[in-house]
Amino acid sequence: MAVYVMSDLHGNYDGFMSVLKKINLTFDDYLFINGDVVDRGVDGIKILQYMMMQPNIYPIMGNHEYALMKVLDFVSQELTKESLETVSVEDMQNVFEYQNIGGQVTLNAFHRLTREEQQDIMEYLKEFTPYEEISVNGKDFVIVHAGLANFTKERKLDDYQLFELLFEAPDYETVYYKDKYLVTGHVPTRAIEGAKPDEIYFANNHIAIDCGSGFGGRVGCIRLDDFKCFYSK
Numbered sequence: 442m443a444v445y446v447m448s449d450l451h452g453n454y455d456g457f458m459s460v461l462k463k464i465n466l467t468f469d470d471y472l473f474i475n476g477d478v479v480d481r482g483v484d485g486i487k488i489l490q491y492m493m494m495q496p497n498i499y500p501i502m503g504n505h506e507y508a509l510m511k512v513l514d515f516v517s518q519e520l521t522k523e524s525l526e527t528v529s530v531e532d533m534q535n536v537f538e539y540q541n542i543g544g545q546v547t548l549n550a551f552h553r554l555t556r557e558e559q560q561d562i563m564e565y566l567k568e569f570t571p572y573e574e575i576s577v578n579g580k581d582f583v584i585v586h587a588g589l590a591n592f593t594k595e596r597k598l599d600d601y602q603l604f605e606l607l608f609e610a611p612d613y614e615t616v617y618y619k620d621k622y623l624v625t626g627h628v629p630t631r632a633i634e635g636a637k638p639d640e641i642y643f644a645n646n647h648i649a650i651d652c653g654s655g656f657g658g659r660v661g662c663i664r665l666d667d668f669k670c671f672y673s674k
């Protein structure tokens with residue numbers, strides 16, 4: 442049994458599959474997907490459909506899933522004269538914002554699904570958790586997509602609002618918890634000062650695992666048991 446974490450797949454189905462092959466994931470293992478499965482790359486929906494069939498894959502929400510959920514209720518409804526008349530400015534704005542972060546490819550794929558497949562995707566997105574905590578080999582980990590906005594040491598994880606966990610990059614110079622590692626994605630390591638581009642970055646009890654799959658980089662994966670890193674390509 443081993444515990445793995447990946448994040449920021451961004452529609453890179455082939456990269457995802459190549460890492461699964463490398464780690465030889467079995468049903469005894471746990472795999473946490475730390476957000477941003479969809480958008481930018483074209484195969485986000487295909488990855489979600491794969492994930493939902495795997496009982497040992499645990500999804501954590503990223504800002505892209507959050508944005509997708511906001512638009513799906515709106516775009517999946519049947520267009521009627523009445524529904525067109527009641528389109529709100531907010532609904533339209535959510536769609537434009539989602540397109541701006543690379544969501545159009547995901548919406549295109551969503552529209553090609555049957556009604557039933559669409560429902561399955563919408564139901565599955567509701568299973569994404571805001572964060573996970575896990576102990577492996579005597580080490581403790583907090584797995585969260587972006588960071589801990591408005592952090593204080595006293596604040597409990599349950600007290601963070603969802604938006605505080607999904608959007609704001611963590612401060613990699615700060616040790617948040619002396620006795621826990623913070624495993625995050627969201628910021629490609631090529632954009633982190635002092636990190637090697639597209640390699641998993643370790644510093645100050647941070648483990649940053651977004652290896653830039655959404656920007657021509659690769660999918661990164663860490664095994665928490667021994668900190669061994671795996672990469673696509």
Ligand SMILES: [Mn+2]
Nearest residue numbers: 477503504627
């Ligand atoms: Mn993100």
